[in-house]
Amino acid sequence: MELTRIRLTLAYDGTEYNGWQLQHEQPTVQGTLEKAISRICSCQVRVHGAGRTDAGTHALGQVAHFDPPDDKISLPWNKALNSLLPSSIRVIDLQTVSRDFHSRFSALSKTYNYTYWTEKLFVYPQRRRYVHKTGPLDIKAMTEAAASLVGRHDFRAFMNTGSSVNTCTRTVHKVSFSAGLYPQETVLRISADGFLKQMVRNIAGTLEVIGRNKYPVHYLDQLMKGKDRTTGPATAPAKGLCLESICYPD
Template sequence: MPRIKLTLAYDGTDYSGFQLQPRDRTVQGELERALGRIFDQPPRVHGSGRTDSGVHAMGQVAHFDCPDDKAHVPWQRSLNSLLPDDVCVLKAEVVDDDFHSRFSARGKVYEYVLWTKYEFCLPHRRRFVWDCGPVDFDAMEEAAQVLLGEHDFSAFQNVGTVVNSTVRTITEISRHPGVNEHEVVWRFKANSFLKQMVRNLMGCLVACGRGRLGPDDVRRILASKDRSEAPPTAPPQGLTLISVFYPDYL
């Protein structure tokens, strides 16, 4: 059975994340519903990871297996004609049978967008930014240096997922211009992320940008391995999964 790899974009505002939920609307559920209109029995879709409720994607990866007689379906065009407007297939390709969207992944990039003006937030940007107000970028960048490299990120993992190890390696935390003068984009790249880890890191960096924490506090929080020592989780709407890396692309 040919294995089809999908690269997806979606506005996560009206979804309870990517992964199937018994009673909630999810991206995986919409994909399987669309495939059910092509197959007699819809295949199971496997994602590279579960994005949280309200989190967006520009490069989520998923795969499914299809019968030989369906291998030449124009998947991108067909699925986009069946999916809701807030989900889009950017690319569809046949891959080797041993490819797995989750287990073959070797790294991910997320971006988090902050709105930094107090007086207002543009209505059409509210679904995609954290309206946090002014922050000290230099203080945030200094604190971010503490988080680079290999660490046990237990203090930045929310409960809900069992993992073999909480050690991860962050190779990039960088600041970039947003789509307008009031927005700033923070990019996070790592070999893997724990549950809500990027949102927790962003919450910590914003606390630094507000003068509530400094680099020594971040070191202390890391060393504590205690989630209760870290600041609250940043809201979901500012976060987007940008890309997932696989061995051929490293």
């Protein structure tokens, strides 16, 4: 099988970008990447991403692909791209693949993480770009509440408006909490076969109010069964969210 498509795994700091998706006169990750690739190819090249991260959202394992001209396939793409891209976007892996591969449609599952800063003060100011400061949280209550997310459910209660989808049903494979980079951080991690618009941020916001003991543990399950986003709490800020990894068939 001919390998004529290039698959990229990307890490980026989304602070200065208006999300992944190309937008007119707005800095985006896709736009910045396409500009660098098109410069190397001396022609316009479209890049396709596995997911559209929000403005201010980060990635450790975003996957994208593009089809270079035939005479450019064997270039040292990793080195070339990292020399042109800003330091906020890095190519961390690159493979040549067949045109059967599609970064979005070939994906089996995605994993996002959301980081809470659980003390009242920042002792590491540089982390402001990557965490959501909440103060102390009841992680035990949040863990108990999050258990109801696992399985195949209608998640429209956690989908913001502005998205056109055929179904709001998704399968969440796993939800967990773990320690973060610093002792003051707690990381929520969710793996699923797909996500609705701002679904993880809305789940993170719901778990936060449960962790603050403003609502009982069964509140999340109640919201999910009610299927009404307008009855839920505020969407958690984008800066705490990171697209961690994407799983594909072997």
